[in-house]
Amino acid sequence: MDNAAPLEFHFNVDGKDFTSAGEASVEVKKILRRIGLDSEAIRRVSIAMYEAEINMVIHAGGGEADVSVSPDKITLVMTDHGPGIADIELAMREGYSTAPDNIRSLGFGAGMGLPNIKRYTDELKIESEVGKGTKITMSVNI
């Protein structure tokens, strides 16, 4: 892929269906496999994208995902127009969650999603404004 323009993919993430959430991440994983990327990099991208995708669905009513694959890294940009995050530092803490009971009964709400993203990415930037939405930019080096 040297010197080639980055490969780019765009996904709309439906915010209404909790049960099938994660489809975009599964799709991206397939694409990265086909490209023949290193399996550890695929694993890290899968985990980070899944957690951000689920967060968009359960906390923000859905959003959009942009994935870009360049020779040295994979960049994920997840944008939503949900309620935003008032205190990002607090949200990043292990165990912190505002997930309601009906969501918890599906296995979410451990407050481990953002910590997982932090752990499995090389770069993470969270921009959020209350009442406007959230943009999470992450990258995994290849």
Add this chain to the structure above:
Amino acid sequence: MTVNSVCERLDLEVLNLADGEREILGVYAGDLLSWVMGHANESDVLVTIMSNINTLAVASLLDLSCVILAESSEPDPGFVETAQSKEINVFRSKLTTYEICVELSRMLEE
């Protein structure tokens, strides 16, 4: 050990068998999906009572060797169909998560 050998030894109910010859390398037990996501490894068995479709997304993203639903956990509508289309091995057992893990541990040591 393979998925087939575990299925036989634990007398598991088959909900979907995609690849019985798949090799199992380890075990992870848990019901909170982001813990599973952060800690389970490729080719692990996942033992859980969480039987909704989100469990299958995690299994597929992590390339788990199979999912065992413990304590006769009743799968949500569409669960088995999704496991079929994603080609994920899924079984069910009357045993508790603990009992299943004890037996898996014995098998891994043999």
